[in-house]
Amino acid sequence: MSSLSPPHRPGPGSTSRRPSARLKAATLIGIAMSFILALVVSPPAGAADTLLSQGKPATASSAENVAFPATAAVDGDPGTRWSSGFTDPQWIQVDLGQTATVNQVALSWEAAYAKAFQVQVSANGTDWTSVYSTTTSTGGNQTLTVSGSGRYVRVLGTQRATQWGYSLWEFKVFGTTGGDPGPGPGSKLLSYNAPGFASTQQHDSNCWECTPARAFDLDPASRWATATDSGWVDPGWIYVDLGATAQIDKVILQWDPASARSYQIQVSNDANNWTPIYTTTSGPGFKETLTVSGTGRYVRMYGTQRNTPYGYSLWEFQVYGTGGAPKTPPTPPADPANPPQLIWSDEFNGTAGSKPDAAKWTIDPGTGPNNELEYYTNNNNASMDGNGNLVMEARKEATPGSSCPIDPLTGSGTCQYTSHRMNTGGKFTTTYGKIEARVKIPKGNGLWPAFWMMGADFLTGRPWPYNGEIDILEVLGKDVKTAYSTVHAPAYNGGGGIGGSYTLPNSADFSDDFHTWAASWDSKGIVYTLDGRTVFTLDKAQVEATRGPWIFDHPFYIILNLAVGGDWPGPPDASTPFPARMLVDYVRVYR
Structure with missing residues (x-):
């Protein structure tokens, strides 16, 4: 559920099936033709x-x-x-x-x-x-x-x-057989946090501090870009100083859509005289892993023809080999144990009327984003039901001017709807794991229940979507036969997020019963499941090769909320039942 995003517009559902008549016809024709072809x-x-x-x-x-x-x-x-x-x-x-x-x-x-x-x-x-x-x-x-x-x-x-x-x-x-064996023994990343230089650099509202250093920081959510005023021209270049002479055997480029069609990878000992070690006139953009061979202290990407009307931009420019003066990069996070072990949970087994555990959850009051209509109260709209469930309640307030809380932005009580949002920020985060919740969602126009995660660096100032967002459960109350799972990153967010929609067997109604949503997340991607059935898979390598950098290899925190209205679900109407209740049996994290 994008906290600062345009409405989601997930792609087509993954549950459709090809008509059998077409299947049979195509098969018969294909078999007959294929022997000839x-x-x-x-x-x-x-x-x-x-x-x-x-x-x-x-x-x-x-x-x-x-x-x-x-x-x-x-x-x-x-x-x-x-x-x-x-x-x-x-x-x-x-x-x-x-x-x-x-x-x-x-x-x-x-x-x-x-x-x-x-x-x-x-x-x-x-x-x-x-x-x-x-x-x-x-x-x-x-x-x-x-x-x-x-x-x-x-x-x-x-x-x-x-x-x-x-x-x-x-x-x-x-x-x-017997081709290039690839990087040799002892090859390591040489370019991490090494000094970078470029033909120009962008620094404006569209690309803040997009300096050369951003391409060498191992942060897939930061990038270098050529300047808008004079940099959207050919040629454009960026190079790195490895600190000492090195033998280069591999270069990885993670392009922004502003990529190079024609470019060279070049090496130099003095940053003036350059020798090409790789040349292409058909660069595909996105992620390119290049096997090369060359010696030099400096390594440059020299672009001579752009793939777009814009300039050149790289999220990552990684140089591998031996020699140089490399800095030790951060250790990648470890994948979950096999099988994963339970490391955190809330079973919501408190007595009737008790509030969410303050040791586990931070209540998140205020006006919802995405042009939503609700005001999230300071814990007035959530409690245990005494039967092992958290109840998150959306209400239509009878007298908004007096019974609603004061909106800190306006200084007056003007909210028409109240609801609840809470998160584990500052109390629990995880990198990777199986994150699951058993939830019963409400039905009604304008309702928008969600179970999702945000990159923890959002809490220390990194803006959305650069922190990353992992949506595990989203259902629109106007269509409770369809659920959505989506991820958001700088290169794909809001309506361009990567996601999938799915249904229950026999097109059953999600609001009729509890269902278990889970995301199994590791260094290779995310597998979304519903009641144990895989409904959508995100492969990290595929995303990097087709959409942009994967930014989900760092800590995230968990969020539960029930929104009312907004750009995507639309407003409630006279048929919407209030109070509307989202029930959560448990949230569990295995790692």
């Missing part, structure tokens, strides 16, 4: 172009059902296929078993093809480098000439050509 999908490979992918392990972001697994695209059978869920993005990858130099990828698309996609390679299955990118694919059979090295090869679809998912009859990878 398989002959022309890829030309006969020469001695140096060996088919590497057939029969190798394959995985995917999703499968439409068990009949269409990822392995069906690499089994050599042109009559079987992989088919994904019906959302963007989606991916399929194959593990070649060893490092290979990849020079050709052949794709045979079913009718559900990708209009925009990338072919990527990786040494470890986590850090990906794009070797082919298009936004104008027409599907069918494609033979792509590429150049890259890695053990893993992935097709990452970012825009579907149809309302369905992505589907491949064949995914063939050709090349030779």
